Every structure is written in C-alpha cells, then in structure tokens.
Amino acid sequence: MKPMKPSARTSEYLAKGMIWAAAMSVMIVLVAIIVYILIKGLPVLNFSFLTQNPYNMGRSGGIASTIVGTLYITLVAILIAVPFGIGTAFYLAEYTRENIITRIIRFSAESLAGIPSIIYGLFGFIFFVIYLGMGWSILAGGLTLAFMVLPTIIRTSEEAIRAVPQIYREASYSLGATKWQTIIKTVFPSAIQGIVNGIILSVGRCIAETAAVIFTAGSVLSMPFSLFDSTRTMAVHFYILASEGVSMENAYGTAALLIILIFVVNVGVNLLVSRFINKNQKR
C-alpha cells in the first residue's frame, strides 16, 4: 500500500477525533444524568419506601402501589403486544409476498410508530375507557400501551426474521421440514435475539410512559388488585410529585427505582436469552 498523503492522514485523524468526541460527549451526558438521579434518589430508597403505600398524596410513605401498578400494566401490555407483534412479523416476513395488504400493514405500523404517545392516550381514553366502558383501569392502560409498542415489536421482529440467512431455511426444507417446522425450529431460534431486543425496548417504553397512562389508567394511589382497578404507575407518580411540587425527594427516589428497574429488565432478559441460546446449542 502507498503511504497516505500528509493531508489525507491529517483529515483521517481529524475525522477519527471528531467521531470519538461526539461519542464521548453523548456518553458523558448520559452518565451524568443517571449518576445525578441516583445520587439524589438512592438515599431515599429503603425497605419501607419500597414496601409502604404512599400517604398524603405521596408526600410521605413509600411507593409500593405504584411499583405494583407499573409491573401490572407493563405485563398486560407486553402479554398482548408480543404475540400479536411477533405473529404479524412472521406473517409479513414469511407468509406473504409484497402486496397491497402487507403494504397497508407496514404503512400503518410505521405511521403508528411516529405518533406521540399522548395521542395513544386520547385514543385509549375514548375507545377503551369511555366507549368500551372499562373506566380508568389497568386493562385500559395495558391495552393502550400494547397498541403503542406494537409497531416497535413488529418492526424489530420482522427485521430479525429477515436477517436469518436464507441458507438456513433451504437447509431446513431440504431435510423435509414443513414451513411451520422451519419457522419454529430454524428461523425463530436464529431471530430470537433481535426479537427480544424489540421486546426489551418496548418494556422500557411501557415502564417509562406517562401521558398515555394518565389518560387510561388514571392516577389512583391505592394498591391495585384486579385488572379493572385504576392505578398510578411509577412514571406517573414521579411526574405528579415533581410537577406539582409534592415532594422532590420522593420524586427522585421513584426516578432512581425506575432507572434500576429498566436496567434490571435489560440485563435479566438478556441473561435469559443467552441461557436459551446456550441451551439450544448444548441441549
């Protein structure tokens, strides 16, 4: 290879430096935000904060009911969105050629992905809460969030499915596998990592959502029991505590727990998936 011209080398270094600087500044800002919230919030987190229900509009007491509400709503949303999302993705990627229907589905999914979450909240309020008479409830909130994350799950799953090399499908068919066997035993295991990434992203968005949830699940502070109870999620609790100046201290505590929760979901699910993949490799 010819040695680079000095000017070419300088611009090479310059470009490298700029890219590095950009990446570093993003990282510093992110780390700073997280560290700041943890510093402010961690001291508040103790056993009674996690296990007591809020009193006095959240000025005192803990956040137990909001933790339960968050997990409850997220679970409902994910349990609904994942099967429909993955099913749609397999339909789009494996069962149809490009046609008017796939184009409509894809166009809708893409449009839905770009809509601000408060619009979902409004839709959920009008449709689930009022029209279907669910009232402010975990069910209405979960359904609304399911609609909100569906496009993400469809898109990431479809991409993951399409990324599975064609030679795997051919190998499977050549062994006399049916289409269904090929999808379940060959395509799905190879796409699972990508599919799960989409689910994790969606869980994070459900946990962190405020606007859509306030409209559909309400903001009741008591411990929810049934699907038809109203609840207040952690994110909503944080928003109300902070915006109405109820208690900054408890707001930071809630925020810190939110961050930890999302982190735990990320790491936990990834561990599960790598266990699954290893099991698939080793049996």
Next chain:
Amino acid sequence: MEKTQKKIKIKVEKINLFYGTSHALGDINADIYENSITAVIGPSGCGKSTFLRLFNRMNDLIPGVTINGRILLNGENIYAKDTYVVELRKKVGMVFQKPNIFPMSIRDNVIIGPKHHGTKKKQDLDIIVERSLRQAALWDDFKDNLFKPGLSLSPGEQQRLCIARALAVEPEIILFDESCSALDPESTMRIEDLMSELSKKYTIIIVTHNMEQAARVSHMSAFFMIDDDKIGRLVEYRPTGDMFANPKDKRTEDYITGRYG
C-alpha cells in the same frame, strides 16, 4: 464397468423451467442411474443448480418459477399435482455449496431432520446420530464431543456434518451443489471418498466446476450449456470416461479441454 447394467432411478422427461419469463432449462431429458454418481458440469449460469434443484423441488421456493415436464422417481412423477413435497424431500437429501449447519450442537444438527419426522425417543436418536456420523466419517473424532457447537468445526468437517444431517433422514438420493468448492484439497478428497462410498447405497448427483473431480468420482456426466437463445440445454450426457476421452460435441470438447487447461 458394470454401470451399464444399472437400474434407472430417475427419469427426467422433457423438462422446461422458467424463472418468470426467462427460459432457464429447455427440453431436458435424462436417465439417472441407481447407486451411481452423476456429475453435472458446464459454464457458470447454464442451469446446473437449477437442474439439481429440480429433484427435491427446491425451485418451488422461488417466486415466479414455472416447471413443465415430468420427473419420475421410482416411476412416480414428482411433479404430479398430488405430490407431497415434504415426503419427497425426505427421499432426496441435499448438501449445499457453503456448509449451512445450524447454530446448534453437532448432535442437534444431526437429529433435527428425524425429529421433524417424528422420531422422539432418545435411544432411537442416539442410534441415528452414531450411524449418520459414522457414514460421514465424523464419529471417531467427535463421539465424545457431540454437544460441541457445530459452528466450531472446520469448514471441511462442517460440510461432512451437513452430509450426516442429510443422511439422518435416510434419503435415497443425495444432491451435492458444488459442495467442495469452498474447501481445501484435503477436505475435498475426504468428501470425494465419502461420495464414492455412499454411492454404493445411494444415488448421487453432483454439480461441480472441477473437471478433475468429475473425472475422479462420477460414473455419468451431463454437460449443460446455454444455446443462442440463452436457454440452458443438456448438450451431452454419457458415461464420464467416454465423454472425457472423446467428447462427441464440439462444445463439450472445448469446455473440457479449456477446463483441464
């Protein structure tokens, strides 16, 4: 050689294949003999792979393909309306150009086919694993490492694992599409030895760009080339020894001599 007395396993009758409107194979007729190795040779793009993929109906997976004509396997037309393609593919195994083993253990790669077809018991699967790996000359090296990821094997070993995987469903015919082209000479030799060994029990059809390979392993050779209308034609189809010694068609002669160089 005794090959002349061999039974006809597959009869190709007037096959025409179109990718959309482009005519890839024109009026192909050929008899494939049982327990023999048939080599398919010819320049790039002449339709060798397309021809090979007729036998396990792999071309069906490609949108817009039209196939006319008949292929009789054991006397039955595999392009008949009521053919169950899944059953056909159990009878006709395939080894591809690049080793395409699944990201699973050696054992799981071998048993995936039999499991699809309903073999569930561990003892039965164990027998299949040992038999298939022995046939592919992998058993001695890996019998204590069956749970090793298949992808950790060398390319040559991976290709032999692909052969074992195909053998596990007990096919009658095995197709090889340039299965040695990505391998070093030694691995190639081992696979060629395997092919010769397997041809005692199975009917084998290979596509190869390597004339020495065709001459070394095959009993019959089919030379394909596109004609002036870009349609893939079977130009010459004869016992390999005869065809390589004195090709009847000028195009065959040019190709073979050019390739031997």
